[in-house]
Amino acid sequence: xxxxxxxxxxxxxxxxxxxxxxxxxxxxxxxxxxxxxxxxxxxxxxxxxxxxxxxxxxxxxxxxxxxxxxxxxxxxxxxxxxxxxxxxxxxxxxxxxxxxxxxxxxxxxxxxxxxxxxxxxxxxxxxxxxxxxxxxxxxxxxxxxxxxxxxxxxxxxxxxxxxxxxxxxxxxxxxxxxxxxxxxxxxxxxxxxxxxxxxxxxxxxxxxxxxxxxxxxxxxxxxxxxxxxxxxxxxxxxxxxxxxxxxxxxxxxxxxxxxxxxxxxxxxx
Numbered sequence: 001x002x003x004x005x006x007x008x009x010x011x012x013x014x015x016x017x018x019x020x021x022x023x024x025x026x027x028x029x030x031x032x033x034x035x036x037x038x039x040x041x042x043x044x045x046x047x048x049x050x051x052x053x054x055x056x057x058x059x060x061x062x063x064x065x066x067x068x069x070x071x072x073x074x075x076x077x078x079x080x081x082x083x084x085x086x087x088x089x090x091x092x093x094x095x096x097x098x099x100x101x102x103x104x105x106x107x108x109x110x111x112x113x114x115x116x117x118x119x120x121x122x123x124x125x126x127x128x129x130x131x132x133x134x135x136x137x138x139x140x141x142x143x144x145x146x147x148x149x150x151x152x153x154x155x156x157x158x159x160x161x162x163x164x165x166x167x168x169x170x171x172x173x174x175x176x177x178x179x180x181x182x183x184x185x186x187x188x189x190x191x192x193x194x195x196x197x198x199x200x201x202x203x204x205x206x207x208x209x210x211x212x213x214x215x216x217x218x219x220x221x222x223x224x225x226x227x228x229x230x231x232x233x234x235x236x237x238x239x240x241x242x243x244x245x246x247x248x249x250x251x252x253x254x255x256x257x258x259x260x261x262x263x264x265x266x267x268x269x
Contacts, residue, residue, distance in 0.1 A: 040091055040109065044069040047078075054079060076114075127176065146176045154185040165196030165214065191229075211250060221262075235260040242266065 036159040045053075045068060057063035062082040069093045075098060082102045098118045106126040110133055117137040130149035136155040143162045164178035179199045186204050192212045202222040210225075212232040217239075224244040231250025233245065241262035246269050251257065262268075 035091075035111070039069060039089060039110075041071050042069055043071050043073050045073075047073055047075065048076065051078065054083065057083065074080045145178050148179045149183050150179055150181045152180070153185045154180070154183050154188050156187045156189075157185065158189045158195045160189050161192045162190075163194040164198050165194035166198075230257070233257075237261060240266045 008031070025111070026030045035041075047183075048075055050065075050070070050073070053065070054063050059082065060183040062084060063080070064084045065088050066084055066086040067088060068085070069087050069089045070093055072093060074094045074102065075090075076094045077097045079099045080095075080103050081099050083100075084104045085108055086104050087107045090108060090113045091260070092112045094114045095118055096114050096116045098115070100115075100118055100120040100123050103120070103249075105128050106124055106131075108125070108128045110128065110130045112132040113130065113134070115133060115135045115138050118135070120138055120140045120143055122142045123140065123144075125143065125145045126148040128145075130147050130152055131150045132152060133149065134153045135149075135157050136153050136195045140162050141158055141160045143159070145159075145162055145164045146166075149185070151266075163202045164177055166177035175197060177196075177197045177199070180203045181199055181201045183200075183203045185208055188205065188206060189209045190213050191209045193210075195210075195213050195218050196216045197218060198215070199219045200223045203220075204224045205228055206224055207227045209229045210226065210233045211229045214234045215236075215238045216234055218235075218236045219239050219257070221239055221241040222243065222244045223240075225248065226244050226246045227249065231253040232255065233250075234255045238255040238256075240263045242265055244267045245251075246267060248254075257263070
């Protein structure tokens, strides 16, 4: 029988309540959205019109594309540096190779969008919906990410120094943190990242670089970390039930792995 991580009794209640609230909020939002509606499938601008808007912007007045419907557009290679795309619709859009450094993508809808090899350094993805998105080779160094990346492809993606963790001081919307359930993050760079409370259930993270990452209270149930570098990574109160912790690099330097929750149920050599 599973038990909660070893947190103080009141902490158990608070964390579980917030987690359930956050999950329910996300599920309710998806249930209330018609994914076949024009809002989720059509575009109100052409690539040419968007290029003109981006070229007219400046560092002092970045392009504001808040709420714009850009679904399905080929936006590959465009320069969105510093642009505001808050609550924009990018479902199935192609942003491969685009520059999104410092861009604001909070509450964006980007289901099944392609961000492969995009530069997204220092970008903000608060409460973003990126289920099934492709970010292979993308660079999100230093980004703030509380996005739903369920089933996303994150092969070789860089999250070095990024903040994907929950901010326990501000949880009015529930437990807001990145969700990488069943994501493919093989070879991803998560070194030095804040991964506190992040959900990695059944994620594939073979050969990933987790050196110095903070995985406090993260959920790694069923995740595959075969060959991952965990030197200096913090596993305090992390749940590793049925996780594959095989051929790990830097295991001797990992912090609190020996006390991780359900370690006796993890696959190890």
